[in-house]
Amino acid sequence: MVTKKKLMDSMMKERVFDIINCLFLIIVMVVTLYPFLNVLAISLNESTDTVRGGIYVWPREFTLNNYLEIMKYDNLVTGFINSVLRTVIGTILGVFAQAMVAFTLSRADFQGRKFVSTFLVLTMYFSGGLIPGYMLIRDLGLMNSFWVYILPGLVSAFNIIIIRSFMDGLPFSLQESAKMDGANDFTIFYRIILPLCKPVLATIALFVAVGQWNSWFDTYLFNSMNENLTTLQYELMKILDNTSMGGNVDANQMRPNEQQQNQVSPESIKMAITMVTVIPIMLVYPFVQRYFIQGMTLGAVKQ
Amino acid sequence: MRSCYKVFSLVLLTALLSIMAACQNSKEEVTSKSEGNGPITLTVFDSDTNPDWENMESPVGQKIKEDTGITLDPEFDIEGGQTKIPLMVASGEYPDMILPKNEASTLVEAGALIDLAPLIEEHAPNIKKMLGDDINRLKWSKDDPSIYILSNNTVDEDRAHPNFGALVQHDVVRELGYPDMKTLEDLENAIREYKKLHPEINGQPTIGLTLQTDGWRLQSATLNSGFMMTGGSDDGEYFVDPETYEATLHYRRPAEKEVFRWYNTMNDEGLLDPDSFVQKHDQWLSKLSTGRALATIAPDWMIYEAQSALREAGMEERMYGMYPITLSEEYKHHAFRDNGFQVGWGIGITKDCKDPVRAIKFLDYLVKEETQVMLNWGIEGEHYEVVDGKRVIPEDVLERRNNDKNFLKETGIGYNFSRFAPRYGDGALDSTGQTYTINTREQQIANQTEIEKEVLKNYGVELWKDLYPSKDEFPVSPWGAAYNLAIPSGSKLEVNNQRMLDITFKRVPEAILAEPEKFDAIWDQFMKDLDKVGVEESEEEFTQIVKDTVELWNN
Numbered sequence: 001m002v003t004k005k006k007l008m009d010s011m012m013k014e015r016v017f018d019i020i021n022c023l024f025l026i027i028v029m030v031v032t033l034y035p036f037l038n039v040l041a042i043s044l045n046e047s048t049d050t051v052r053g054g055i056y057v058w059p060r061e062f063t064l065n066n067y068l069e070i071m072k073y074d075n076l077v078t079g080f081i082n083s084v085l086r087t088v089i090g091t092i093l094g095v096f097a098q099a100m101v102a103f104t105l106s107r108a109d110f111q112g113r114k115f116v117s118t119f120l121v122l123t124m125y126f127s128g129g130l131i132p133g134y135m136l137i138r139d140l141g142l143m144n145s146f147w148v149y150i151l152p153g154l155v156s157a158f159n160i161i162i163i164r165s166f167m168d169g170l171p172f173s174l175q176e177s178a179k180m181d182g183a184n185d186f187t188i189f190y191r192i193i194l195p196l197c198k199p200v201l202a203t204i205a206l207f208v209a210v211g212q213w214n215s216w217f218d219t220y221l222f223n224s225m226n227e228n229l230t231t232l233q234y235e236l237m238k239i240l241d242n243t244s245m246g247g248n249v250d251a252n253q254m255r256p257n258e259q260q261q262n263q264v265s266p267e268s269i270k271m272a273i274t275m276v277t278v279i280p281i282m283l284v285y286p287f288v289q290r291y292f293i294q295g296m297t298l299g300a301v302k303q
Numbered sequence: 304m305r306s307c308y309k310v311f312s313l314v315l316l317t318a319l320l321s322i323m324a325a326c327q328n329s330k331e332e333v334t335s336k337s338e339g340n341g342p343i344t345l346t347v348f349d350s351d352t353n354p355d356w357e358n359m360e361s362p363v364g365q366k367i368k369e370d371t372g373i374t375l376d377p378e379f380d381i382e383g384g385q386t387k388i389p390l391m392v393a394s395g396e397y398p399d400m401i402l403p404k405n406e407a408s409t410l411v412e413a414g415a416l417i418d419l420a421p422l423i424e425e426h427a428p429n430i431k432k433m434l435g436d437d438i439n440r441l442k443w444s445k446d447d448p449s450i451y452i453l454s455n456n457t458v459d460e461d462r463a464h465p466n467f468g469a470l471v472q473h474d475v476v477r478e479l480g481y482p483d484m485k486t487l488e489d490l491e492n493a494i495r496e497y498k499k500l501h502p503e504i505n506g507q508p509t510i511g512l513t514l515q516t517d518g519w520r521l522q523s524a525t526l527n528s529g530f531m532m533t534g535g536s537d538d539g540e541y542f543v544d545p546e547t548y549e550a551t552l553h554y555r556r557p558a559e560k561e562v563f564r565w566y567n568t569m570n571d572e573g574l575l576d577p578d579s580f581v582q583k584h585d586q587w588l589s590k591l592s593t594g595r596a597l598a599t600i601a602p603d604w605m606i607y608e609a610q611s612a613l614r615e616a617g618m619e620e621r622m623y624g625m626y627p628i629t630l631s632e633e634y635k636h637h638a639f640r641d642n643g644f645q646v647g648w649g650i651g652i653t654k655d656c657k658d659p660v661r662a663i664k665f666l667d668y669l670v671k672e673e674t675q676v677m678l679n680w681g682i683e684g685e686h687y688e689v690v691d692g693k694r695v696i697p698e699d700v701l702e703r704r705n706n707d708k709n710f711l712k713e714t715g716i717g718y719n720f721s722r723f724a725p726r727y728g729d730g731a732l733d734s735t736g737q738t739y740t741i742n743t744r745e746q747q748i749a750n751q752t753e754i755e756k757e758v759l760k761n762y763g764v765e766l767w768k769d770l771y772p773s774k775d776e777f778p779v780s781p782w783g784a785a786y787n788l789a790i791p792s793g794s795k796l797e798v799n800n801q802r803m804l805d806i807t808f809k810r811v812p813e814a815i816l817a818e819p820e821k822f823d824a825i826w827d828q829f830m831k832d833l834d835k836v837g838v839e840e841s842e843e844e845f846t847q848i849v850k851d852t853v854e855l856w857n858n
Binding site for chain 2: 048052054073134224225237238239242265
């Protein structure tokens, strides 16, 4: 009897825990999901109607006008292609380069390990600043070229440290045994380290990809005069700047019946732009997610 | 380990050296001044965006190219030049012409802009004719009277709409039989009576007066009403005495205390929207655009979106009319005071310019009468026709002007080119007595709703601006608009202005929301707080700036 009661008790406790847990997670979900749905609803709502307020998760007067308004701008397609290219190329090259540096730094037998690490960490605290950075890029001949999207950010100290600490957690005996089987350092890196590092590399890839996808400032600084090298975010930034207040007061002066035209308000444009920016990069998450969950090095070594 | 350090420091050193070498390798100056009218490309950096840039391919662009031989190669910035202009200064490479907005002083300090005064004197008869004595307003400062920036603002403007006033729903005045709408008392009575008659609008409780209080908007709407309703004109935080040029922080004027006391009594009577001081801009707009709020007090451009939402929804009786409400009848509404030619933002020619003479001649061409007409109306026979000596826009072109979003880009009319030089404003007349802009009186009347026409007719006028004292009743302000005067950055005055603004943002809402008997005490505290940060000293400093400006501009 006593054991049965105890069992009941623990079951009850588990139940209560589950319920509270579920409730809590549902609240968290609502809190994170609602702003997104709200933005989506506003972006799909007639903009003059949005001004009246009261749009929550469902558009009141459905329209695609806000999106059509964005699509009217030139260069959006070029920008999209370039953004995808820089994201794909930048991520692949970036992750590979960073993993390689991290691997070198994780090896105790590397002589300059401490110095290089310190040197890398320094770059996290001190940067050259905008103007020297600009002049460096200019003198390196990277202005007006696609490589300015890839090369300057290729090796990031922060990411390297993350990858390195993950590699530090891998048993060194793995490398030793490989070496005994005749593998050289490159083989070890390709065949043993990289596969084992999949979870952390997926995370870093996501960091880099999101960063590449979102960045517009480099386009603005270095490639703004070359329409063929424009990126989606820079084009959207221009649209946003143009539709927000004070953009072009004069434009209205040229239209006598200003009030009659169906003006798309900056708020709606902003929301539509947010969606255009967020959705493509969101599509990457499901592909990367499984690596997050994957077990790490369980059962690889017995010591 | 030690050898490692050595190797790295060596690498570092070489890197540094090579960077320094690269810096010294700056380009050699190429200054071959071409004469005549051969084709030439001038680069322009513009701190504003322009998605409608037409690459000089539109009819108007083609005509300009044909007449001047100049092709513009512009760069339109999205950060107001705040990033790129310092970069230009750092790298020492400038475009031929530049519109630096707020960054002009960065360029002047770097010696990047050339003095336009001799160029205008010699090569720009049209600019001289257009600006007349106002050209003095372009002088940089007392110590350096050169002209670096040619303002691209409007000249001789007679605004088509009043820009500040009390906004009252058409239905309110219509139902109450068009009462006088001149003083705060009139406004209060109208709101009270209408609210009593209609405690609900579309099923929601009626709001009497709602206020715009979101961040800086509090300043341009509610706080500015202090001087706008007591015979002051918009000079920013300081009220400037037109005779003595004595500047006073405007809240310190006794009359304004009464304006804010009025807000206080409105609150006490329950006619003021209780959310007034906690709502955001979009909440305020949503109250106006659902037609729930009977009145508000704001500049016209702030409620633009609400007006079009109401019009779109067919709630024309809930749209707002603008009335020159003052504290009492002795005050005159100064919304139409003429600030004269506004300077500050405009275009400059840099020291790297390939051909400054061609550049200034180009700007001179843009302000010429024929060009100004073309920039507003388009090409004769294509975008407008002349009937009996009057310019007329044909129906189909008008239709395109209003509804075709690509109209400006395809034709080159408007700000594609008018942004580069001073231009005639609404109401300015050309040599044939017609307006330069297409925004004529007839056009505006044609654009009114039926209810708007009815309301205006009952007040005996045709346009909202007719309710206001007109521009001719005021002398041109010899200091322009005081909020435009440059306050030296980092100066004590700048710091003090911010501190006083912080105090205002705290005390004014407190005073308005207080119980009426406490109003005086809070207002006194407000004045004392201002004294504590040295308001009188700041006023003196600002007075000096105003006086210096008047002297610089009028000599």
